[in-house]
Amino acid sequence: MKKTISLTSSSFLINDSPVWNSLRKSYVLNFNEYRFYDQILKKESDFDVVILNFKDLVNYPIFDFSKKNKKQICNKIEKIFYILKKKIFFTKKPLILFVDYYYSDTKIKSSQNFPLEEKIISFLIKKIKNLFKFSNFFYFNIDIFNKSKNLFDNRLFYISKTRYSENCLRFISKITKMTLDRIQKPPKKVLILDCDNTLWGGVVGEDGYNNIRIGTDGEGSIFSDFQKSILRLKNEGVILCIASKNNLTDILEVFNKNKNMILKLSDFTSIKANWKTKTHNIKELSKELALSIESMAFFDDNPIERDQVKKNLKDVKVIKPDTDISNWPDQILEIFDFVNFKLTKEDLLKTHQYEKRSRFIVEKNKINDELSFLKQIKLKAKIVKINKSNEQRFLQMIHKTNQFNLTTKRYSLLEISNFKKNKKNIIFMVRLNDKYGDHGLVSSIMLIQNENFIYIDNFLMSCRVLGRYLEQWILSKIFELGKRNKIKFIVGEYVPSKKNILVKELYKNYGFKKITNYKDLPNQIKKNFLNNSEIYIARINDVKLIKPSFYSN
DSSP states (O other), X not given: OOEEEEEEESSOOOTTOGGGHHHHTTEEEEEOOTTOTTHHHHSOOSEEEEEEEHHHHHTSSOOOOSHHHHHHHHHHHHHHHHHHHHHHHHHOXXXXXXXXXXXXXXXXXXXXXXXXXXXXXXXXXXXXXXXXXXXXXXXXXXXXXXXXXXXXXHHHHHHHSOOBOHHXXXXXXXXXXXXXXXXXXXXXXXXXXXXXXXXXXXXXXXXXXXXXXXXXXXXXXXXXXXXXXXXXXXXXXXXXXXXEESOHHHHHHHHHHOTTOSSOGGGEEEEEEESSOHHHHHHHHHHHXXXXXXXXXXXXXOHHHXXXXXXXXXXXXXXXXXXXXXXXXXXXXXXXXXXXXXXXXXXXXXXXXXXXXXXXXXXXXXXXXXXXXXXXXXXXXXXXXXXTTTHHHHHHHHHHOOSSBSSOOOOOHHHHHHHHHSTTOEXXXXXXXXXXXXXXXXXXXXXXXXXXXXXEEEEEEOGGGTTSOHHHHHHHHHHHHHHHTTOOEEEEEEOOOSSOGGGTTHHHHTTOEEESOOTTSOHHHHTTOOTTOEEXXXXXXXXXXXXXXXXXX
């Protein structure tokens, strides 16, 4: 069943225009009467899109410069944003706001006397910024995309009360679809890059580290800017890796000796420089990082390499570089698959966190005695309550975690908030530390409790901390909770998916028994089961689930 989008605009929208066709293929579109903003509160929808045109808001052209008129215009804007805030706060459903501030091609007066239009724009921007605190609010400035000056059409306004050209409406439709599609699936986590004629111009094996094209002049400056854009992605949480058909010593020499390089070795979590296929190296990176192939994107100047990866690894996003390399710095930044609308502390530390995982794997593989090794690394886990400071991380994990995720249930902020309101429900995250550092918030748990049962509604964990038996520590805490509250049974649910085979045997391995007859389970629990669920149950007194001895707390 298609989800619905409610569209509200300050300017008339042509509902039957073909510009909406691509959006209609995926969603049902409901157009509210233009300028009737309160309709977004009265009508049910999965998503809301609101389009505000500056000229409509101020009844352009402004001829009355009085304080009274300015106050009336600001009051009108205030009322609109009161409605938007109410919708965003109470429904917790995504709302996309498009705004343009265009009122004249010649704004030279604003450099001299700051006209009334600019004062109202400043007020409007403040109202928008007040909504940034809501994670379900998304904002786009139409003016930024008005490169060719063809998004607005005065002629259309006087004919049909719409100020937007077909190009503009097509742009709004496209960005809406891209945004909603991204909201409903996680961003790409890993960018895998070639080296020769990709990170720099030329072939290092032939030209030498000092003669490749990278620097401040000509073509070299393009590759420098391209590296700056890549570094920007890394600083926003994208993990960088290299897959290059090259000698590793040649690659290392470039990074260590070429002073024009923007990117440093430390910016890359892993480097695969060898003569194996790119497909093989990408698979190796997936294993090494414990991240799915689907979470990866691949950028290579060679069309043969791209085609082979596309053929062999269909879930990898293979980026086709623009034929004009001068567009690469912009192209890589504009790839929507990398967009992370709400950055968390964990996102900003991602490269460092995955470096720690690599060190953990390497050192663990060197030691035969696993128990001794785990004791040496000083593991310490801590339960963390959900609050305003970390609810975005909780929501992010709910929507991004696929492999260690027992049910893959995706909850909105509203649903999480409603879950918390029930005092019998328990919701928390887990923070993990060891000798490699603070791994941050790495697990999210949702429990439903009644007189005799604790039902594990959601149990998920970041794969970068696998191998530390944190899942056993968490289950032991759930069992301890059950014992304290004199509860008899723990019920777990596993919903098979393409990606969570990793946890298929989890409950079975820890003493739970699979059941098919649910008649004795409370309706409160049964109503949460998903289709194709496998249900497991454990009697607390029968299962001796002890906290792993190598955890210090």
